Each structure stands twice: as structure tokens, then as C-alpha cells.
Amino acid sequence: MNTSHVVRIPALTRLAQRISDPVVGQWLLMPAFVWFVGGLFLDGWAHNHGKVDNTFFTPWHAVFYSGYLAVAAVLALLVWAAWQRGEQWQRALSVPLRVALVAAPAFGMAGVADLWWHTVYGFEAGIELLVSPPHLTLATTMALICLAPARSDTVARSAVQRIPAVFSVLCAWSVGTFILQFNHPFGIVWPETSTLGDSGMLVGVAGLVLHAVLTGCVGGYMLSRRFPRGALSFVLVTNALLIALMGDEYRFAVGMLVVGLCMESADAFLLGRFSAAQRAQLRAGGTAALTVLAYVGVIAATTVLQWPLLVCLGLALVAGYIALWCAPMTFS
């Protein structure tokens, strides 16, 4: 698009140049993401605690969708900055931001679809609520938007400059765990209530292994990308607290803090002793196995662990080994 005919105000152009800095853009997005994802979990908390009735227009939805508008406003600001500098946003913005720019209006349309869905089909409960077509579309577009800063991140930046990328990983992963909360081990604590031969143990094992492997992948990714020290612990603890909002199981945040601290400490030991591929495997596998151990450890320390100890140890090995196989995906 030829913008040479546009009269440019120098002050606005300087502002646009400042905003166009990739790091500045990410810092602008960060609080919007916190608002956006915070609104999501606030709505989830309300649903799980009986604070909603059969209407789309709740205070929780207001927080959530206003967070979306904040994100959309920042994205629009980034497009404006590119235009103000006489560039096309299709070329000026990074690929992840362009993906976010496509996902943002898609999210808006999914929100409208959600309003229609609830109007026609009413308000579901439980797993159906999570996996309805509009909700899955909302979650997918939301994750694509939130991932933009992390995908634009580079190892060369300073620790402070990478803080938005840390929040990006946290937000995107939290959206995923929100949709999968129906089998999240921090939701229904099956090792407390189910025993051998009980279908609850089948469910608990499946959910624990799945989420431990996902945690392993996140841990492997963050450690391999050399995020600032403490970033992994922050992400693990905050995600655990967000999920805890659903079922009031805040104790597992302590376990995830231990996992984060152990893995970040161990990572310093790994450097220089193993090849890059082996380090990636140990990071992902170690995080996954420690997640299982921390989980059952918290249960044993606070209530009664019904599952046999050997089974818990075996699960840690299973989760660690599966995450180890996924390590190439966390390492580039």
C-alpha cells in the first residue's frame, strides 16, 4: 500500500518507531495477555463455584472479553505503528504477530458464535462445556495469540527483555490446561480417593501422565531456550495456582515450585556434561518425572495416598520416558 501521500506528524512517527521495536511491542502485549487469560480463569472459577446463571452476560465474561479487546487494541496499535512509519504490516511485523493478527478477529467471531450457541443450546455443564465448538475455537485462537511473543523471542536478549516471552509461554500453556482441566490431576485428586481396580485410578493415571508429559515439554522448552533463572519456576507455580482456582487445590503449587527449583538447579549441572540432544531429553524427561513425584509427594504429605508407592514410581518413569521421546520438539 502506497502511503507516501500521507502527511506524517513527527511526534507520532517517533512514537510509532518506539512502538515498532519488537521488545516494546511485547511489553505492551504482556499486561493485555494477563488481563485476557486472567479473565478466562476468572470465568472458569465462577463456573466451578456456582457463580453463574443461564446468561451469557456475566461480570466474568465482561472481564474476559474486555481483556480480548485490550489485546486487540494493542495489536491494532502495532499495525498503526507500521503504517505510520510508511511500512506494510504484512512485512513489518514478525510471522508470529501476523498469526496473532489473523487469530484475533477469529476469536471475536468465535465469541459471537458462543453467544449464539448458548442462546440456542443453553448452557452445558462439565466436559461438554469445555469442548463445545465455539469454546474450542476460542481456546485455539487464544493460544495462537498468546504464543506470539514466545515465538518471536530470541536467546540473545537480556533477561528483562525476555519477561514478556515468559508470560507468553505461561498464558499459552495455561489456555491449554484450562481446556484440558477435565483430566487435570490438580482438579480431581484421584490418588486420594481411588484404589487399585477402581475406574478412578484409570482416569487418574491417564490424566497424570498426560499433564506430566505436557509439563515436561514446557520445562524442556524453557530450559533449552535458556530463559532467565527462575522463569520456569514462575511459570509452573503460576499455572498450578490458576488451575487450583478451579478446584481449590492450591497445595500443588508448592510441589510445582520444588519441580521448578530442582530442574533449574540441575540444568546448571547439565551444561557441558552432555550433548545438546541429551540435555534436551534430560530436561523434558526430568521435569515430567519430577512432576509426578512432586504431585504424589504433596498428596502423601497433606492427606492419604491410596495408590501404591511402586505404582507412583512407575508412573514417574512412564511420564519421564514419554517426555524424553518428545524432547526433539522442545529443542531447536
Add this chain to the structure above:
Amino acid sequence: MHTHPSAGRTSWLTPLCVLCAAVLPGIETYALLHRSAPLAAVAEYHLLSAGALLILLLLLGRQLSVWHRATFAVAALLDVAIQWQSGAEYVMLSVLQPAHIIVLWGIVRMSQVERPQDGTAWQLVRVATPLLLLWGSGAVWSPFVTTPPESYTGGERLISLGMTTLLGCVATLVYTLLRWQRSGASPVAWVGAIAVFAVQQAWLAESVRFVPVIVLAGLIPMFILRLQSAARLLASASLAIVLSGGVMLTVRLTSLLAWNITLWFGALVLCLLGAVALAAFDRPTAVEAQP
């Protein structure tokens, strides 16, 4: 993957031994699931798995480090000792025992040993072994054995189990597909692995109704990748759609589908998203990245 020009003359005996070792844990699970063997025989099945691993260590152990060989040997002996002493009343106690997990790990490790002269037989074993062990030993979590949309007629916990196991199975198959494609292995290896996997699952479930679904879910992405080797996203997505949709459609046609359309759609889309995410984040392993 490196293959020697004379790959066709590779011995078939060693890969057959690995394949047999990969099938053994599934036999134990079958016996426990269908109560066709006394519980006292559980230790004997573990003796078979452990014995198979020790034989493989003799055949292939030279290509592993001393640490690996020692770990697997000790785990094999411990597995038998623990099972003999404690017995197992439930499948999960037998399957999730740590020494047994390491024995399975050892069998997978044996199957992944790379040698320049490896032929199609070894390629098939390399693809099939992790699948057979995971969904053979873990058959109680297999969506083809404990079919979620039919058996679990209600209740959040069982719908949750169905969704999770379906997602896990799709993710496993997509991952295996990606590894096969990046390794440059023969299509015969992939087709053979899918066929063996389908037969195993049919035997464990004592029903052949999911065999067409598994075979189709394996063949369609293979053809996509043969046409366009870079189309990993599309191939993974097709596998997810065919497998998850096929499972639910099969149940609908053969008995009662207890899931409503929202759950059906939700399961399919979750599997699709998982498959696409796996394909998008997939990177070659250190071995695959070698020219």
C-alpha cells in the same frame, strides 16, 4: 537413516526376536484382562519379558553403554523377583511396577539400535516396537480395547477417560508417523507396523471391528506423505480425524454410541489440535538430522 545397499540380505532372526519381545507384555495384559490365566501366572509372564530382554542384551547389547546394559539386566531380574514375591491382583500393579517399566524401556532401546546394514525388517521393528509395548502393556487405557464412547455410558470420569485415552492414542500414532517419515524408512515398514498394531489391538479386544479404522488411519497419511513429503501437518491431521472419527463411527454402527454430538465433535477437534501441535513443533532427532 543409513541403509546399506545390501540391506535386503539382513538377517531376519534378530528383528524377529525384538518383535516377539515387544509382543510379550501384551500377552500378559490379555491374560489379566480376560482372566484366561491364573493370577499366579503373572510372574511367569514377567519372566518371559525379562528373559526376552536378557536374550536381546546378548544379541545387541554390545552397541549399548555398560551403564545401559547393567541397568536393563538388573531391572529384568528385579522385575521377576518382585512379581514372584508379591504377585499382582490388578493389571495396573503389574504393568506400572518400576522394574517392569525399565524392562519395557530396555526392549524399546534394543529396537532403536541403528546399524548401517539395517533392512526393511529392522525398520518395521523400529517403528512398531514402541507402539506394541505402550498399547500392549497399557491395553487397559487403549481406546480400541476399553472403548470409550460405548462402555462409558455416562459420568464425567468415564467421559474424561475416553477423551484422554483417545487423545493419547492419536498423539502416539502421529508421533510414530513423524518419526517414520523423518527417518526415511520404507513404506513397507510403516504399513507392516500398522498392521501388526491393528492385529494386536484386535486380539486384546477380542474384536476386529477397529481394524479397518486403524489401517485406514495409517494408510491415508502415508499416501499424503508419499505425494508431498513436506505435508506433515496435513498427514497428522488426517490421521487424527480418521482415527478419532473412525472409532466413534465404528461404535455408532456396531453398538451404542453414548456420546452426544458435542462430545463427539469435541473429541475429534481435541485430537486434531493435538496432532497439528505435534506436527508443528516436531523437529528431527540428532540421528535424523544427520545427512
